[in-house]
Amino acid sequence: MWELIQANKRKSFFLFIGMTILLLLLGYFIGSAVNPYSGGITGIVIALIILFILNMISHFSGSKILLAVSNAKEVTKKVHPQLFNVVEEMRIASNLPAMPKIYIINSPAPNAFATGRNPKNSAIAVTAGLLSMLNRDELQGVVAHETSHILNRDIRFMTYASIMLGTIVLISEVFLRGMFYSSLAGGRRSSSSRGGQGQLIIMIIAIALSILAPLFATLLYFAISRKREYLADASAVRLTRYPEGLASALEKIAGSHEELKTATKVTAPLYINNPLKRKGRKASSLQSTHPPIHERIKILRNMAHGANFSDYQEAFSNVKGSVKPIIPASGLTDHEDIQIRKGEAGKGKIKNARQSKRNLEDLMLNVDRYDFINCVCGLKMKVPPGYSGNEILCPRCGRKHKTIK
């Protein structure tokens, strides 16, 4: 486990360096294209300042912004005791230094993500749809996957990577748009002044870079996020000792047709499964943020011998038919056998569709801090959080009830 974290830290570092170099090149050439005398240096300085500011923001409030954008609400144990218990179980198994904060997203689409600065300041967000759909063992699998993202330092890595990507995209866009408008407005000035072949070449390089850099950075970001998903699956199995839990959960998630409306292209790689349902696109392409979910399920179900990293690697090779290492070699050193335990994944939680829909609605109201009062006549009253009176009348039988607050 520890070696894996080290390997991840090293990779984060290299990615950071690579993207920084890309950014500096971009800054230099765009700067030179705008002003051939001192523009290069100015461009680099501006690029660095933008990067610094964005990093500061992401470091101090990145996860808050992310959670707010996703419309996630922090909840207390009272809202969903089982979720809290499962998260704590995984905190214990993974030896995290602190309990992650727990958020629920009020959406029927089943999904989950983890975020945070480091393992001490982390958060796990799950949707109400996920909670209503999965049984305990399956929920444990999903939470284990998210805990692995925290443990493997994926959360910080992904935040940095997305910030770098965002900066590169921003600078390129501004430059390209600027070029476009200035060529519309003052074409004469640019053609008459500061000519020369050298300047033209720099201009061409700058344009090419601002078109290619975002593309390249995006592909890099997606490629890495795909690999991290496999790694988090492998770590999740090692934590729970139960591949079927996660496999069955992924199967239910894949079977859902609900769409998560608050997810965007930038936040998509953070989720356990791609929340953006794109129609008519090939599942496994360079552009996808997640490995195909059915492949992940197949790999998990192929793990017959044990719950170790090497067992996952073996299953991965069996399913994909390639020997591409998905786990860094340093993570495959522990040779002791880890047995798979038995569980109850796949056993239906949904008895009838109407009841499960009602449960989902109740949970979502609960997240929104509604109070529930059961009347003797069998009616369940849902009191909104803004209700100020001390008493409430049952609309069916007229009995008086005290509100809890």
Added chain:
Amino acid sequence: MYAVFIFLGIVLILIFYIIGVYNSLVKLRNQVKNAWSQIDVQLKRRHDLIPNLIKTVKGYMKHERGTLDSVTNARAQAMGAQTMGEKSAAEGLLSGALGKLQIAVEAYPDLKANQNFLSLQEELSSTENKISFSRQNYNDQVLFFNNKTEMFPSNIIAGMFNFKEEEFFEIEDQTEKKVPKVDFA
């Protein structure tokens, strides 16, 4: 002159290396200790939950005196256990008694619909999970520590400062460990 500097440089690097390894050994050993106390916390939590459970269940399960008593007794024994061996034996017994109670509950549908009981049951089964996960984590931490004390070159430093290997927490109850045999005959 140069030779002296180079020699001093090497000695300095060596000293820093030893300090680094020593500190990581201490850190790993502390993590083992911490993991051990985690198990205790969860065991204690289980002891605290049981009186509540018995109180809730009692009214429904009048004909299961024996099962309830065995849980209460096992709890008392587990709480009184002093040595390591006693402890794991008593906790194993308690797990068994609770398991029997879980099975007995199946015959009481009224009880299974009781909201209070359901939330208690969730707490209890989660605590069982937490016990086994903290045990799993303890073994993980022991593995990391032992690897460090055994592997070259950190084993030399571990030997110098007398770091000894820690023992794994093996499950006492053999039935818990057994893999079911499949017989095709």
